Amino acid sequence: MATPPPFEELEHTADVGIRVWGADLDALFANAARGMMALTGAKADPAHPVRRTLALEAFDVETLLVDWLSELAYYLEAEHVAFIAYELQTTPTRLTATLTGGPVVALQRLIKAVTYHRLAVVPADGGFTATIIFDV
Amino acid sequence: MVRKQDLTRINDNLWEVPKSYREDMRVPARIYANERMLEAALADQAVDQLVNTTTLPGVVGYALAMPDIHQGYGFPIGGVAATALPDGMISPGGVGYDINCGVRLLVSDIDAPDLEPYLNDLATALFKNCPSGVGQGGEVKVKDYDQLLHEGAQWALKKGYARPEDIERTEGKGRFEKADAGYVSAKARKRGADQVGTLGAGNHFIEVDLIEHIYDERAAHAMGLVQGRVAVQIHTGSRGFGHQVADDYIRTFQKAVQKFGVRLPDRQLVCAPLNSDEGRQYLGAMFAAANYAFANRQLLVYHVRRSFEATLAGRLRSWDLRQVYDIAHNIAKIETHEIGGERVKVLVHRKGATRAFGPGFEELPAEYRHVGQPVLVPGSMGTASYVLVGTSESMAQSFGSTCHGAGRTMSRNQAKKTVRGAQLREELEAGGIAVRAGSMAGLAEEAPVAYKDVDSVVQVVHEAGLARKVARLVPLAVMKG
Secondary structure (H helix, E strand, O other): OOOOOOEEEEEOOOOEEEEEEEOOHHHHHHHHHHHHHHHHOOEEOOOOOEEEEEEEEOOOHHHHHHHHHHHHHHHHHHHOEEEEEEEEEEOOOEEEEEEEEEEEEEOOOOOOEEOOOOOOEEEEOOEEEEEEEEEO | OOOHHHOEEEEOOEEEEOHHHOOOOOOOEEEEOOHHHHHHHOOOOHHHHHHHHOOOOOEEEEEEEEEEEEOOOOOOEEEEEEEEOOOOEEOHHHOOOOOOOEEEEEEEEEEHHHHHHHHHHHHHHHHHHOOOOOOOOOOOOOOOHHHHHHHOHHHHHHOOOOOHHHHHOOHHHHOOOOOOHHHOOHHHHHHHOOOOOOOOOOOOEEEEEEEEEEOOHHHHHHHOOOOOEEEEEEEEOOHHHHHHHHHHHHHHHHHHHHHOOOOOOOHHHOOEEOOOHHHHHHHHHHHHHHHHHHHHHHHHHHHHHHHHHHHHEOOEOOOOOEEEEEEEOEEEEEEEEEEOOEEEEEEEEEEOOEEOOOOOOOOOOHHHHOOOOEEEEOOOOOOOEEEEEEOHHHHHHOOOEEOOOOOEOOOHHHHHHHOOHHHHHHHHHHOOOEEEEOOHHHHHHOOHHHEOOHHHHHHHHHHHOOEEEEEEEEEEEEEEO
């Protein structure tokens, strides 16, 4: 059985979204981050690498996913840093991450917000899938 | 999903989803639309989202949708819902992520043909002086952030970026006194720190317009609108600051709904009682973001005036720009309305909807009090915009609310597949419109084909009595991020 693509773009009248799949929660969260960064068109300067660690807690897996992506969107807008590589340890309510990236050298759009619209993390194809809609 | 047969036709421009449609509805939902618009609105989840808003505890009267309704997050865009104080719900989804996104209109004594030789220079100056686009910071460095958050456009007046009459001619005089910066996160402050006085991207724009037609001479005279003259619209909001405030409280309220035992059909509709700690904190932070937006649009006015002077001084007899009005179309406000024969204090959520108070409203400057509140309805890029005026009927029907724009019909992706930015720019310029845009992809996303026809949207609210047509504007130059 072929596995689904890590992420694909969806249609939404006013905004944009992605459908994400991962073999486990770590992969799901990393693919969601890759999908969101692809939507922004952000490119990091490899000559000035930036590393950061992050720990998040939430009361359910959907909120954790929104919080995770919101952090990356915040770094992009407020600190002008694009994180493009992610080492994750994820449970349904807790996440620790080591992020690697660099100062933004190209950017097509910012993410206004990661929404809860149609958001659900569900088991699928031997892993997990989620649909995430962004307000842009 | 709501189907057409679930609705009752009240008249040609008004439809009702009865309370019996779903068990969890507390009040009926009403949609102002002609039949064609209604059918378009039923194509996605917009009407279901409207029905969802009728489940908010404390909701009164009707949940209402304006003809520019389209799918949003929690509330539909074009949605209006009022909840009764003291314990009715406040929902960040009823305000939106771009808190106090709004429109400002300026008017000049310049006859449009006189501007024509300088239009390209003016467009270039506006694009240069008014920071726009993704990640673009402003040139004004704010040292007294808290003052700005508490005073809004009145902060800009103290700093020399406004005239006293700009403040008089701004909704709520450009300031929410109950703003509380103490409830704003460090993240929101940082996200907005270098964005004061910037336009941003997306559907935000600055447009130089021709006042093409006057429908109501009396109201137009009061507002200083003269057919054939040049006007300017500014459409933007609270930038990353407001987005972060909304984001913070939508997260906080995920838990609040559990604490207060509120059952909701959509997590994006999360809410808290206005008289709870959570509700009061969001209200204070939301008003701080609204003040940020008022200050932001005021700084852009300063940049626009500077651009007019730099381009036109010595070339034309007059280059001055007077403010007509500034309105918020993503906001929640505490107001008193008559419901079932009683005066009731309510929190009115207007998400992609504009306040449209009628004649006699005390807050209005003296010159507008006899005609009603100006309402600014921008069309999609390259198409017409309208100036309307609020009515007494809107007070009776819609908590003094009307439409806010054209309303999307096509996704951003679909627009990009349908239209090429460079080609659109050529078409607009062939039509005599000067275009300055930071991104061709961004231009394509905002193509007129992706939006409803603003003439039809305005005709519905005009016929329904929610606002009356005063003037129609057409674009001469468009600046986008």
